[in-house]
Amino acid sequence: MLECHCRDCQRVSGGSYAAVVLMAAASFRLTQGQLRHHFTERTAGGKHRRGFCPDCGSRITGGESDGPSDIVGVLVGGLDDPSWFRPTMDIFTSDAQPWDHMNQALPKFREYPPQTEFRLLPHAQLAVLPGTDHMTLVQRAEWQVS
Numbered sequence: 001m002l003e004c005h006c007r008d009c010q011r012v013s014g015g016s017y018a019a020v021v022l023m024a025a026a027s028f029r030l031t032q033g034q035l036r037h038h039f040t041e042r043t044a045g046g047k048h049r050r051g052f053c054p055d056c057g058s059r060i061t062g063g064e065s066d067g068p069s070d071i072v073g074v075l076v077g078g079l080d081d082p083s084w085f086r087p088t089m090d091i092f093t094s095d096a097q098p099w100d101h102m103n104q105a106l107p108k109f110r111e112y113p114p115q116t117e118f119r120l121l122p123h124a125q126l127a128v129l130p131g132t133d134h135m136t137l138v139q140r141a142e143w144q145v146s
Contacts, residue, residue, distance in 0.1 A: 001076075001085060002113075004063070005100065006092035008040050008048065012059055016100035019076035019085055020063065028072040039066055043092075043111055089113060 001021050009018035035051035042048050042065065049069075051061035063073035076082045090102050094110040102108070 001087050002089045002091055003087045003102070003106075004091050005096040005102075006043070007095050009062070009092070010095070010097070012050065012062070013075075013077075016097050017090070018062065019082070019087065020073040021076060021085070022071050022073050025064075025070055025072050028074075035060060 001019075003017040003019055005017045010016060012018065034054070036054040038050045038052065039047040040050065047066040048062065049064045049066050050059060052059050058078055059075055060078050061072055061074055064071065076085045079085070087103070087106060089107045089109060090096070091109045091113055092111055093102070093108045096102065107113075
């Protein structure tokens, strides 16, 4: 779980960072519907793939490379209950705004952190819930982390 302060995340979130949970791509499952994707340039080369709800435009995923990726980043704002989110690091602090007051207790990385720093959540599902017309991230019990 991290807060990304890159300019792309600032633009897409409309704020100073994007709050993201990371999970293994093999554990990520879209149960209904399909994401629409938009691509932006990556600092490390290639492109980032960003997943959006095609109906409401909400950003659901982001940060994956345009090629095969072992991880999926899910934006916390799309969770039904984001209150359990506890960031473990700040990344792309080199792009952070001067008015962005980061938690000094969290590790900081100017750009990408080492792969050893990533902590992946085990499972995720995205679904269209009854009574809605857009994709909603369904939080599962396995997501509860301390």
